[in-house]
Amino acid sequence: xxKFRVRGGARLLGTVQVSGAKNAALPCLAATLLxxxxxxxxxxxxxxxxxxxxxxxxxxxESCQHENGTTTVTVGAIEAAHAPYELVRTMRASVLVLGxxxxxxxxxxxxxxxxxxxxxRPIDLHLNGLVQLGxxxxxxxxxxxxxxxxxxxxxxxxxPRITVTGTENLLMAATLARGTTVLRNCxxxxxxxxxxxxxxAMGARIDGAGTDTIVVEGVGELGGASHRVIPDRIEAGTYxxxxxxxxxxxxxxxxxxEHLTAFLDTLRAAGARLEVESDxxxxxxxxxxxxxxxxxxxxxPAFATDLQAQFLTLMTQAEGESAxxxxxxxxRFQHVLELKRMGAHIEVAGRxxxxxxxxxxxxxxxxxxxxxxxxALVLAALVAEGETIVDRIYxxxxxxxxxxxxxxxLGARVERYNPGPYx
Ligand code: EPZ
Numbered sequence: 490x491x492k493f494r495v496r497g498g499a500r501l502l503g504t505v506q507v508s509g510a511k512n513a514a515l516p517c518l519a520a521t522l523l524x525x526x527x528x529x530x531x532x533x534x535x536x537x538x539x540x541x542x543x544x545x546x547x548x549x550x551e552s553c554q555h556e557n558g559t560t561t562v563t564v565g566a567i568e569a570a571h572a573p574y575e576l577v578r579t580m581r582a583s584v585l586v587l588g589x590x591x592x593x594x595x596x597x598x599x600x601x602x603x604x605x606x607x608x609x610r611p612i613d614l615h616l617n618g619l620v621q622l623g624x625x626x627x628x629x630x631x632x633x634x635x636x637x638x639x640x641x642x643x644x645x646x647x648x649p650r651i652t653v654t655g656t657e658n659l660l661m662a663a664t665l666a667r668g669t670t671v672l673r674n675c676x677x678x679x680x681x682x683x684x685x686x687x688x689x690a691m692g693a694r695i696d697g698a699g700t701d702t703i704v705v706e707g708v709g710e711l712g713g714a715s716h717r718v719i720p721d722r723i724e725a726g727t728y729x730x731x732x733x734x735x736x737x738x739x740x741x742x743x744x745x746x747e748h749l750t751a752f753l754d755t756l757r758a759a760g761a762r763l764e765v766e767s768d769x770x771x772x773x774x775x776x777x778x779x780x781x782x783x784x785x786x787x788x789x790p791a792f793a794t795d796l797q798a799q800f801l802t803l804m805t806q807a808e809g810e811s812a813x814x815x816x817x818x819x820x821r822f823q824h825v826l827e828l829k830r831m832g833a834h835i836e837v838a839g840r841x842x843x844x845x846x847x848x849x850x851x852x853x854x855x856x857x858x859x860x861x862x863x864x865a866l867v868l869a870a871l872v873a874e875g876e877t878i879v880d881r882i883y884x885x886x887x888x889x890x891x892x893x894x895x896x897x898x899l900g901a902r903v904e905r906y907n908p909g910p911y912x
Pocket of ligand 1: 512515582608609610611612613614615616650651652653654655794795817818819860861888
């Protein structure tokens with residue numbers, strides 16, 4: 490299993506280019522199931538979750554050709570409609586194929602995703618929504634089996650709680666449902682808006698994406714389209730955090746700063762110096778320490794849960810006590826125990842982690858547990874004294890394109906290596 494070896498203390502300098510958003514690319518890839526015509530997607534990040542989704546599409550009869558930054562997805566001959574467990578268990582976002590498959594092929598069989606490190610993460614809201622669109626949904630031998638022999642019909646659906654992929658799944662399904670569907674209490678994430686832009690380019694009739702109410706007028710069929718996915722706001726935020734921790738002047742290039750407003754406002758409240766341009770964020774050397782500030786994660790446009798772990802690492806170096814409350818997932822403090830082993834002062838009670846800083850971090854062997862916790866450990870290793878070995882970095886590779894290369898290009902002492910078998 491590959492590891493990172495990080496030697497702390499290097500100062501980061503230069504420009505890091507942000508890749509396409511994993512969480513926009515995944516629903517956009519699933520949306521290609523809605524048409525028999527080729528869909529060209531630009532700017533997909535080369536990360537493991539995208540490779541997994543392309544494998545899921547391949548099992549459903551789609552083929553993905555890659556050519557200098559363009560991924561062209563076309564439907565193959567196979568009319569299979571079964572996303573198998575061995576793929577779905579590695580990436581719960583595979584559930585995003587359920588809505589489009591059902592809408593276009595009128596039946597779908599997708600393995601129930603298991604839980605994951607950060608929580609149970611059920612998909613009841615997805616399934617209830619599809620039933621309201623006229624599908625019959627059963628669970629058979631660990632698979633969700635959804636049928637709509639007469640096609641889907643429009644409905645007025647109110648999400649009991651905000652769900653990003655639930656919104657995306659039902660948005661895709663509604664594009665081919667007969668009549669006008671109204672979705673209320675929707676997720677407002679930029680990735681939902683990006684998906685709606687692709688669907689509209691394919692011929693869908695959608696109004697309100699990015700607000701809590703989305704209206705979809707069903708159409709008979711969708712066609713091919715070309716679409717560039719938005720930059721990854723979570724990757725951008727991760728490098729902004731790295732630059733504050735260990736930088737002497739780092740530009741995070743090719744991002745959309747307004748997708749990070751809550752995060753940047755919180756950093757400024759902590760005393761961070763940031764220069765925001767239209768498509769980049771420049772982080773000068775920080776001079777004085779950050780002040781501890783408290784934050785609670787919530788749905789977009791509030792402080793993103795996907796930046797909570799990275800922010801917590803920042804607060805280990807800030808002056809004072811911060812209370813970080815994780816209100817979205819029930820178990821998203823996996824990084825805390827490893828950070829404490831590095832010397833951080835953190836106490837977790839329920840959904841709240843209290844961080845007292847600044848603490849002197851020491852390099853040691855740590856283990857990644859989920860995507861964003863892994864990033865938080867790498868950030869800590871950048872400022873820890875001595876060498877840190879981060880194990881199980883396949884978690885990191887799921888959502889960060891070549892993080893070691895990007896950090897090394899900024900001057901970080903990061904090396905990816907494989908210790909060989911049995912280690
Ligand atoms: C999306 O996951 C993202 N993944 C996650 O990013 C992100 O953390 C999350 O939204 C919250 O912003 C993708 O977009 C592929 P939810 P999703 O449905 O859609 C509960 C990363 O690091 N819920 O918005 O699965 C759920 O348990 C990943 O890139 C139900 O109870 O999250 C959670 O507590 C991690 N029933 C809350 O809602 C459901 O049917 C929000 O989950 C669905 C969700």
